[in-house]
């Protein structure tokens with residue numbers, strides 16, 4: 103749920119072993135984007151849909167981080183800006199979707215929410231395990247590890263929402279968690295765009 107995942111595109115943990123592990127984490131995140139995205143649409147859960155977008159953003163971010171290793175500050179800052187703007191659009195999308203959910207007042211399928219939320223938790227715990235031996239690395243490597251860990255906490259929020267939906271037979275717990283996720287997307291988008299703007303300005307001065 104921490105949508106700011108690894109927004110520093112400046113990786114120094116780029117050993118072959120670390121790259122292999124990062125590829126594995128990218129595959130886990132991309133796969134879960136598909137699974138959770140479909141489940142989110144079928145169940146009508148906006149929290150699952152938002153969490154699926156987070157998996158997508160993470161897969162793209164890690165892939166981008168690998169792609170721009172060793173490139174100029176301008177390229178890395180441009181990549182970060184692209185990520186910030188995508189995250190902003192994602193946040194606005196989830197916010198609009200959540201607002202629409204308040205109007206529509208549908209009750210999502212709590213069983214699917216709980217089961218897929220649990221699967222997403224396992225996926226993030228697997229990512230944490232894959233990156234465990236790198237958790238004390240430099241700040242950027244560490245941020246990938248922290249990101250998977252924070253996402254695991256977000257998955258628990260989705261499972262609690264599923265329990266709430268089941269208990270209250272309303273969509274409110276789902277909408278509250280989706281709304282919080284939209285807020286986190288927007289919050290980190292603003293931070294990433296601000297940082298990328300600063301880096302682009304520095305890159306312009308340097309050339």
Ligand SMILES: [Zn+2]
Pocket residue numbers: 103104105106107156157160249253
């Ligand atoms: Zn994430």
